[in-house]
Amino acid sequence: MSMKKLSVRMVLCTAFACLITPAFAQGPAICMVHNNADHPSITAVAKGMTDEATNFGAEITFLDPAFDPVKQVAMIEDCISRKANVIVVNAVDPAAVVPAITKAKEAGIHVIMQNADTTSEGKAFTEAFIGSQSFDQGYAVGLMIVKALNGNGKVAVITGKTGQTDTVNRTAGMEAAFKDAGATIELIAVQPADWSKDKALTVMQDILTRFPQIDAVFGHDDPMALGALEAIKAQGREAEIKVFGVNGNKEACAAIKSGEMYGTALQLSYLVGVYTVRAAYDLNQGRLISKTILAPTAPVTPDTVAQWESQCW
Amino acid sequence: MKTQVSEHSGRTHGPPNPPVPPAKSGGRKRHWSEPLRNNTAVLLLIVLVIAGSFLSDVFLTPRNLLNILWAVSLLGIVALGQTILLLTARFDMSVAGVVGLAGIVTVLAQINGFGLYSSIAFGLASGVLVGLCNGALVLATGANPFLVTLGVNLLIYSLALSLTESKTLTSTIPEFTVLGRGQLFGFLHYSVILFLALAMILEFALRRTILGRTIYVAGLNEVAGGLSGLRIQLTKMSAFVLCSTLAALTGIIMTSRTNSTVASAGFGMEFDSIIAAVLGGTSLFGGRGGTLRTIVGVAVLGVMNNLLVLLNVPSEAQQIAKGLVFLAVVLADSALRRS
Amino acid sequence: MKRLSAILEHHSAALLVFGLVIAFGSTTPGTFATGSNFENIARQISLDAPMVFGQMVVLIAGGIDISVGSTMAMAASLAIGLQPFGTPVAVLGALGFGLGIGVLNGLLVTRGKIVAFVATLGTMSLVRGLLLTYTGQTSLVGTDPAFTFWGNGQIGPVPVSFLVVLAVLAALYALLGHTRQGRNLYAIGGNSDAAFLGGVSVNKGLMLAFIISGVMAALSGVLVASRLNSASVQLGADAPLMSISAALIGGASLFGGKGSIVAAFFGILALGILNNGMNLLGVPTYTQIAVRALILIAIVVIDALATRLRRRELDNARIIE
Numbered sequence: 015m016s017m018k019k020l021s022v023r024m025v026l027c028t029a030f031a032c033l034i035t036p037a038f039a040q041g042p043a044i045c046m047v048h049n050n051a052d053h054p055s056i057t058a059v060a061k062g063m064t065d066e067a068t069n070f071g072a073e074i075t076f077l078d079p080a081f082d083p084v085k086q087v088a089m090i091e092d093c094i095s096r097k098a099n100v101i102v103v104n105a106v107d108p109a110a111v112v113p114a115i116t117k118a119k120e121a122g123i124h125v126i127m128q129n130a131d132t133t134s135e136g137k138a139f140t141e142a143f144i145g146s147q148s149f150d151q152g153y154a155v156g157l158m159i160v161k162a163l164n165g166n167g168k169v170a171v172i173t174g175k176t177g178q179t180d181t182v183n184r185t186a187g188m189e190a191a192f193k194d195a196g197a198t199i200e201l202i203a204v205q206p207a208d209w210s211k212d213k214a215l216t217v218m219q220d221i222l223t224r225f226p227q228i229d230a231v232f233g234h235d236d237p238m239a240l241g242a243l244e245a246i247k248a249q250g251r252e253a254e255i256k257v258f259g260v261n262g263n264k265e266a267c268a269a270i271k272s273g274e275m276y277g278t279a280l281q282l283s284y285l286v287g288v289y290t291v292r293a294a295y296d297l298n299q300g301r302l303i304s305k306t307i308l309a310p311t312a313p314v315t316p317d318t319v320a321q322w323e324s325q326c327w
Numbered sequence: 328m329k330t331q332v333s334e335h336s337g338r339t340h341g342p343p344n345p346p347v348p349p350a351k352s353g354g355r356k357r358h359w360s361e362p363l364r365n366n367t368a369v370l371l372l373i374v375l376v377i378a379g380s381f382l383s384d385v386f387l388t389p390r391n392l393l394n395i396l397w398a399v400s401l402l403g404i405v406a407l408g409q410t411i412l413l414l415t416a417r418f419d420m421s422v423a424g425v426v427g428l429a430g431i432v433t434v435l436a437q438i439n440g441f442g443l444y445s446s447i448a449f450g451l452a453s454g455v456l457v458g459l460c461n462g463a464l465v466l467a468t469g470a471n472p473f474l475v476t477l478g479v480n481l482l483i484y485s486l487a488l489s490l491t492e493s494k495t496l497t498s499t500i501p502e503f504t505v506l507g508r509g510q511l512f513g514f515l516h517y518s519v520i521l522f523l524a525l526a527m528i529l530e531f532a533l534r535r536t537i538l539g540r541t542i543y544v545a546g547l548n549e550v551a552g553g554l555s556g557l558r559i560q561l562t563k564m565s566a567f568v569l570c571s572t573l574a575a576l577t578g579i580i581m582t583s584r585t586n587s588t589v590a591s592a593g594f595g596m597e598f599d600s601i602i603a604a605v606l607g608g609t610s611l612f613g614g615r616g617g618t619l620r621t622i623v624g625v626a627v628l629g630v631m632n633n634l635l636v637l638l639n640v641p642s643e644a645q646q647i648a649k650g651l652v653f654l655a656v657v658l659a660d661s662a663l664r665r666s
Numbered sequence: 667m668k669r670l671s672a673i674l675e676h677h678s679a680a681l682l683v684f685g686l687v688i689a690f691g692s693t694t695p696g697t698f699a700t701g702s703n704f705e706n707i708a709r710q711i712s713l714d715a716p717m718v719f720g721q722m723v724v725l726i727a728g729g730i731d732i733s734v735g736s737t738m739a740m741a742a743s744l745a746i747g748l749q750p751f752g753t754p755v756a757v758l759g760a761l762g763f764g765l766g767i768g769v770l771n772g773l774l775v776t777r778g779k780i781v782a783f784v785a786t787l788g789t790m791s792l793v794r795g796l797l798l799t800y801t802g803q804t805s806l807v808g809t810d811p812a813f814t815f816w817g818n819g820q821i822g823p824v825p826v827s828f829l830v831v832l833a834v835l836a837a838l839y840a841l842l843g844h845t846r847q848g849r850n851l852y853a854i855g856g857n858s859d860a861a862f863l864g865g866v867s868v869n870k871g872l873m874l875a876f877i878i879s880g881v882m883a884a885l886s887g888v889l890v891a892s893r894l895n896s897a898s899v900q901l902g903a904d905a906p907l908m909s910i911s912a913a914l915i916g917g918a919s920l921f922g923g924k925g926s927i928v929a930a931f932f933g934i935l936a937l938g939i940l941n942n943g944m945n946l947l948g949v950p951t952y953t954q955i956a957v958r959a960l961i962l963i964a965i966v967v968i969d970a971l972a973t974r975l976r977r978r979e980l981d982n983a984r985i986i987e
Binding site: 464468469470471473474475477478479480481482484485486488489598602605611612642643644645646647648649650651653654657658661662665 | 774778779780781783784785787788789790791792793794795796798799803907910911914919920951952953955956958959960962963966967969970971973974
């Protein structure tokens with residue numbers, strides 16, 4: 015479905031909902047516990063949820079634990095106290111949420127995991143996983159790199175904050191892709207830039223100083239990839255090094271279109287938000303829903319950018 | 328080091344003093360190692376540079392050294408403001424928020440049609456405003472600067488988040504990037520020149536102007552300073568404003584360098600700027616230090632970060648290394664001072 | 667006037683708790699003032715409470731401990747990671763680690779003569795690095811279901827972790843109020859030179875304070891590990907600021923010599939109720955941050971004004987004498 019169609023429908027529904035709001039009163043009360051609200055991807059998810067909520071008369075409360083697993087558990091409990099119908103969790107730590115979602119299940123509240131799933135043990139207490147996983151994003155980028163380098167070359171990785179789930183999984187996904195493709199790619203440097211564009215710029219500068227030859231750079235998100243790109247351009251090495259990111263930010267898609275960046279793994283964050291509200295509505299109506307609802311991770315490269323551009327955020 | 332006994336009992340503000348036994352009476356003899364004792368950071372910087380040149384063959388190249396300067400010049404400018412404030416025995420935890428806010432205000436002004444210079448003026452003004460706010464809250468009530476500025480930092484962050492809705496804002500004026508990326512003679516970045524020039528101007532002001540001397544007095548013994556007719560309150564206020572304004576300047580340069588900004592752009596700079604100032608030899612308790620020393624402190628951090636990447640040290644070991652080096656410096660500093 | 671300032675100085679945290687309970691009780695009918703929600707709050711604050719107590723003790727002695735968050739996270743990881751050797755070993759290992767960090771901090775401050783703020787900043791980074799290495803950046807999952815009793819179990823309506831906190835509260839209350847060692851801490855924090863001249867061993871007292879802080883941070887870690895039945899490097903990132911804020915709301919001073927364990931309890935209780943209440947109200951994220959900031963500023967400013975008022979009264983009293 016194209017974005018335009020979606021938004022036309024949205025506008026119509028919004029107008030419609032204004033007229034007959036009472037009819038939607040039995041929409042679910044959704045409690046959304048993010049992992050960290052200060053990120054454009056989360057903003058896009060939240061927008062998708064808020065937009066779709068007007069279609070279903072859902073009422074959403076957003077909570078932000080700012081990457082603290084203990085706070086996240088406390089917030090899930092506060093959602094239980096609020097007597098929410100559905101709790102949506104983007105897990106900071108897959109294992110840490112298990113006791114809290116167990117409690118939610120015991121209280122008769124549906125739990126949906128979004129973008130970051132819980133452990134296999136925790137899955138018994140959740141209804142569904144919706145979204146795209148950071149491992150898959152790393153894997154998608156890994157495959158793009160293999161293709162771009164014809165299976166061998168030297169790759170540097172600029173990571174998010176050390177130890178965070180997204181950081182660990184995106185590197186792991188990339189490495190798995192290299193292995194599955196049987197590529198002989200050498201990881202010459204793996205250095206943290208803590209999700210900061212400016213830090214990525216300075217770290218990349220040092221990596222450039224150290225290595226006379228680099229074939230590709232993988233930034234764990236688009237801002238860091240773009241920061242690395244600035245450093246590369248400043249040294250005039252943009253012909254030598256292909257830059258990859260994750261997210262599908264507008265700036266990154268534009269850079270791919272103009273040929274400065276080579277690829278990004280597009281997370282369809284807005285759709286994740288939309289799917290989440292629909293699933294919550296169905297659960298609240300007592301309908302069965304699919305255990306896994308995946309928003310595709312789209313590999314955006316110079317070849318495919320025209321097709322995906324409208325989805326970049 | 329000043330005798331801490333009299334200072335401690337007479338003071339009304341400032342962080343707790345380190346527990347030192349009463350100073351020995353009598354004058355201290357000058358020792359050949361005195362200059363070194365006052366400049367442990369210089370010593371460490373030399374050690375790091377020598378070690379670096381052995382460990383990595385690209386370390387001691389002019390380009391790498393210039394890169395290091397460019398990388399740390401932003402933290403450096405924040406640290407200069409922090410140093411001035413530390414001299415008055417106060418510090419500012421809100422610089423992290425100001426760095427983000429100033430960049431956002433500047434870009435928002437551009438998006439709303441203001442020109443290059445007026446948008447930068449807006450950004451700087453946001454820093455001045457926060458500085459006035461910090462200063463007023465701390466000075467009027469005698470409240471703890473650490474907590475007040477921490478609160479202000481949170482407040483600014485939430486303001487920045489709601490201004491950007493957690494999105495990245497991109498500058499709309501192409502010439503804006505000159506400030507952060509432009510180079511003099513094709514190799515010296517403007518931000519590096521700005522950092523070094525500011526450090527020298529501020530050092531001169533500290534040593535040679537009444538305002539500068541008053542800043543030291545404000546940190547050492549403000550009661551006596553007040554009695555001798557110096558405008559202590561005004562001086563402290565200007566220190567707060569200066570610190571915030573320099574943080575805002577940093578935010579604007581950072582935005583220019585990356586051509587975009589987010590609310591969390593300055594995260595970590597509040598601690599890093601204090602660490603840089605303290606490494607350089609500025610006291611946490613006021614009255615001792617200077618902005619030229621801060622160049623050295625900032626350089627130590629820059630060289631360390633650079634070497635960690637050049638040697639491809641795994642990120643978990645980087646934390647350990649940073650902790651060890653930091654402790655080694657302060658231990659050596661305190662040992663040399665007492666010997 | 668005198669009474670007002672005394673109340674503000676000694677019971678501001680308790681007053682804040684009272685005010686918050688009334689405010690949230692009246693704005694969130696049927697959700698805030700319920701038994702199950704009070705259980706929630708009790709459970710939530712008992713994880714952080716030991717760490718706040720430890721911070722309070724250090725602050726009283728005139729120090730500060732920035733390393734509590736890293737220590738807490740490392741202790742949590744040890745409490746989970748060492749479970750193959752038996753849960754008692756794991757818990758003792760975690761607490762022992764906290765003790766070790768306390769000793770290290772104490773040595774850096776007393777022997778190394780480093781300012782507490784700087785010394786513990788160094789240990790913070792050091793321990794965070796150890797933690798990243800030890801966990802290999804993955805989350806560790808517990809293997810002993812019985813261990814979760816401490817964090818999740820309850821006796822009647824009361825969470826077990828809350829009982830643990832009450833026990834620790836009683837012990838530290840007795841130590842600070844009723845032993846010579848404890849009272850010495852106030853003297854050291856109030857004026858270390860005078861304390862030294864008065865024959866108090868400043869070094870011994872500071873060492874004790876840092877050890878308590880290290881062990882208490884580790885206890886928080888053990889409770890967190892038990893509650894989550896897992897541990898990861900993401901724990902405790904905002905713990906230093908949170909624990910200092912809670913202790914200061916509880917009447918501690920960054921200048922040392924002030925505060926009490928009971929007040930620290932009210933400090934963390936106030937923060938816990940605030941967070942819980944705002945979540946129940948569904949206050950938007952940005953606003954939550956702003957409210958927390960405004961309350962922090964207000965508390966600090968009120969504390970400063972009350973202290974000033976009190977000092978003026980003391981001066982007046984002296985003049986009258």
